[in-house]
Amino acid sequence: MNPITAHRAEIAPSADDLYLYNEGRNTQAYGMLGAHVQDSGGVVFRVWAPNAARVSVVGEFNGWDGNADPLASLGASGVWAGVVGHATPGQLYRFEIFTAEGYRLVKTDPYARECELRPGNASRIAAPGDYLWGDAQWLQERAACDWLHAPMSVYEVHPGSWMRHPDGRLYNWRELAASLVPYARDKGFTHIELLPVTEHPLDESWGYQTTGYFAPSSRFGSPADLKFFIDASHQAGLGVLLDWVPGHFPGDDWALADFDGSALYEHADPRLGLHADWGTRIFNYGRHEVKSFLLSSAHWWLSEYHFDGLRVDAVASMLYLDYSRQPGQWLPNRFGGRENLDAIQFLRELNAMVHGDFPGALTLAEESTAWPMVSRPVWLGGLGFSMKWSMGWMNDSLRYFARDPLYRRWHHNELTFGQMYAYSENFVLPLSHDEVVHGKGSLIGKMPGDDWQRFANLRLLLAWQMTTPGKKLLFMGCEFGQWREWSEQRELDWGLLADGRHAGVQGLVRDLNQLYRAQPALHELDFEPAGFEWIDCHDAEHSVLSWLRRARDGRHVVVVCNFTPQLRQGYRIGVPQTGTYREVFNSDSAHYGGSNAGNGGAVNAYPGEWMRLPASVDLTLPPLACVVLALD
Template sequence: MTRPPFSALLEARSHDPFGTLGLRRDGNAWLLRVFQPHAQAVAVEWLAADRPGVPPDCVGSDSLRRVDAAGIFEWRGRLPDGLTAARPQYALLIDEGKSGRAAQCQRIRDPYAFPPQPPADDLYLFNEGRNCQSHRLLGAACGIRHDGVDDLDDTASEWAHGVPGVTFRVWAPNAERVSVIGPFNRWDGRVHQMQSLGASGIWELFIPHLAAGTLYKYEIRNRGSGAVIVKSDPYARQFEHRPATASRVVDESTHVWRDGGWLGRRAMRDWLHAPLSIYEVHAGSWMRHVDGSFYGYRELSERLIPYVLELGFTHIEFMPLMEHPLDESWGYQSTGYFAPTSRFGTADDLRFLIDACHRAGLGVILDWVPGHFPNDEFALAHFDGSPLYEHEDPRLKYQPDWGTHVFNFGRNEVRSFLLSSAHYWLSEFHADGLRVDAVASMLYLDYSRKAGEWLPNRHGGRENLEAIQFFQELNTMVHREFPGALTMAEESTAWPMVSRPVHLGGLGFSMKWNMGWMNDTLDYMQKDPVHRRFHHQRLTFGQLYAYSENFILPLSHDEVVHGKRALLAKMPGDDWQRRANLRLLLAYQMTMPGKKLLFMGGEFGVPHEWRCNEELPWRLLDDPCHAGLQALMRDLNRLHVSCPALHELDFEAGGFSWIDCHDSEQSVISWLRHARDGRCLAVVCNFTPVPRHGYRIGVPQAGVWREVLNTDSTYYGGSNLGNGGVGGLQAVGSWMGRPASLVLDLPPLAAVVLEPAD
């Protein structure tokens, strides 16, 4: 039996609805075919050609004949006199009235009057894996259609310049049919079937008169299995509030940026030799309203920015703000790679927050997760009914630690997707950098996998060659397109040259987290001081590799969750000793070579593990001991920024030299930090609760030295033992091969910082 020409439409299997629907010539006549499965009757209004500023007149109307009970309507005949355009304009009158109910008639423009005309160059680059702005090609874009052509920048009236609406494009190469669904079509996948753009794997449809705020999803029929699935848009700019998962159409931003001065200075900034102290924030639990509800992006700008400025940090790093369905994932299982989470407001609200940070002199770094994504049915997993963004082979597909899928970095379109996501956050939101999560899991094919559970690369090795290529392309793009922006790798192994340029064979990141320093330091600090002398190498070993990468010294959120205890709770001893140990740890971090990162709450000694579903215990600041910790963090940051010796040569061996790294018996270490102009600071740390009187260290010059910071000050909650005399300390007599020496009183569990007085 011969199938009618529109059977694919009726069965919701059409990849070429424009081949059947819309207005076309039919011999000497015209044929208009419409598929409206919910309509009782359909009529057409013929519209005169556009005249600037004047709505087109209706120059005639005709009723369409139902030719199939499922909702196919047709009109065949001659156009009214005066309609001579190659593509005549018309509107449809859809009557959905039912027996016993008032007529429900609506006037619409026919989506199938606007054939796809995608930019060929953008399609080509997307399929080649080299489209770094594919978010401008795919997704849902509000705009004006002119005789089938997009003009997304034109907001003039419909009748003067075209028809307003939304262009939808989605990549689903293994689909037999894709439809846009939403409340505008009763979530019915038969109504708005999209046009396949051939070998590109992309589908397109323009739907007139849809507006910003409209909810939508894609209904996809897999070509092989015939299974029908419903997905949110991978390129969506906004989503419904969780737990709902529909995508939302977003209009172009109306935010007016005022951070041009900041961006200009950033482009010229010598970040290798500049101070960098990062305050890591989880936006949902830093501070909340009394009723437990979130602060929005704009409210955070009022509270967070003054707080961070007062404490002297140079940057805020936000844990992922990309949309995610589960609060407890902290954002690290993203489903919206182009959508700020709606928990805290709109995209323009986030722009406002970042703009305010910049105008206040604060940089903003965003956590970004290109390594894996959750297997939620509504999102990326098996997007078109088959492995698409992920691998097909289970030995490459799964991330066992988190129960997630691994991106297929060898697929060109996936690289375009991820590169575009990075570009989007840096361009659309003026972010100053991206901290890339879980880099090690991406670099190693056998990461967290047992023998037989992973697939070697083409050379038989364990390195993920496609991920390496992706990182190099990512970092090349960021440094080329966004001068002064930083990329930071959370990488926990000894992979070489993570933060070395691509042209030298490196991965190209600006910096790398020093996980070895973090693990060694926290392991040492948790030891009872009486045993620390047996673990002295934990403090000194890091200098053997400290300049092999551009390191950040992190005390991050990962170290205060899942039974690891809060920083304060890790410290041994009674309450006084725990606080003294934490003050010592913070001073040790801030005076060692490397840029700095501290997770929120560590600055005032939160005693319990981080709780993502409640705000930080701000009431603790009523206690002078916790307020003293906060004051120390402020003074450490200010010292870090104001003293070139503490930041100019973080990544060069010439910026550091040991005074004495061998005094394990007394658990004391001392070192010098050097600036490019030769100025220096001396740092001495006593890791026992025993005061050391008359402790001698060698220094590079004679004369008066003064104590510029002492973590044992009563101002910070200490015992006030130190070297803060009015006349300072006199350096005389050589010691340990240095031309002069100082005799100090070392406070218990404390660090002192000294500098020449002249």
């Protein structure tokens, strides 16, 4: 008896699953495709290859012999399937595909749950078994969380270069659980965001050239090890976000590209399917099975691994058909426009699925254009993301801070302009990995002046970020002022913390995070204009800005920033109330390496209208510093 026929009932998915998959509406296709260990023994393999003439599974269980275990076509679905009774968990495998033209391809499994450690690229049969999670309370609280009004300070991490063993070996997930998790908690962050840890062949891609959309990178251990890390984070009170890459994939001949001899996951026309800048392929979002693949990938990471959200990479490249293309290098949509209508629909379905199936989970868009309503609900006509990175705030801020303070007076608007659009989206203020690589220099390396001024400017930049409306993101190493650019090939320069100036920056970040979380006025109305009011945004002559942040109950804090190295005494600003204002933060504190100028811990506000407010205070403004005042 033909073994394929004997196992027909076992290998065939349900008709409903196949129908939804072919319709682009199967968000859990990982339960159908890939390699699945059977309770009755053996492994069932299924793969979508609609244009293949013949498909076999090859692996360690059959000597990589394509004649040993052929798969059967499941008809118009395009899926091929079969059971291999002698295959066992842990063994490597691939799919051997003969194209309609008779060419032989050997491909990794698009739905593989584990992969071989680089430089190998085979898929690995994942062992069954459930991880025993200990984060039920976390997930329950997440579902009830009012994230719009909650503090969110994200520590962005590349796990392969945060810290390494003395011999250069990477930390595994369990070692990172013992070191990174308590570090991030101690520094006051609310979330850890991982650069892509979906499997990828090239370290230098930082994970952005993904080949395993369901497999965590084998660099850092097993799937259970990653679950242990996320579980430990949740039990420590930290959320974990995954940087996820649905915008493009690499052209490696063993992976998704030309999967069955045809442009299956991508467009055949390079004007639609090739991203020349990155040398990658662009997903065909209009193909139903591709949509099911990507939706299922997102669902997998949130359900199986308990990630708390997805940072979606390169959204702008998905939205525009002419992204990074010259005239004649792109094709318009059916209405003659430049918008990628299929990608728009996919993103809306993605966000609706995440918010519907995973209460409290977040989606964050890296989107750098003026596309409207990125972070507005789908039912209002938006793309449905929870939040969007504010690339405008980042670019304007870094451009301003790189200027010699002598000339900042002429560029005051680079800091004030952001309030013109600050509430058009739910913004995250990012100081990310992209700003400290490729010759851009480290954050402290961008700062002007001598070493004292550079450290003072960096402390001021970090305070500017923390006191400006929007959620926060900071890349690893920036929290202690690393001098060198980030490199994926080495760990951070932890030895710098022996220098009190670097330790001071680290202490400042910890205290800023604690202040941000403790003061409702600094986070509750991040996305609403009622949470912000300029006191004075016009003092370009002295390069000073002052503003109010307000909580939902009306309580407020006062923020004043002096962007010059000149100490200013007797600087009067208006405030909303009389009384004693405590100086709850001063970036010039000696604790952080500053000159320790300030206001002696508190100032009194006296009645009398000033700057349209009913009271005023006279302040000492430390050089290149931010002070925050709270009413007793």
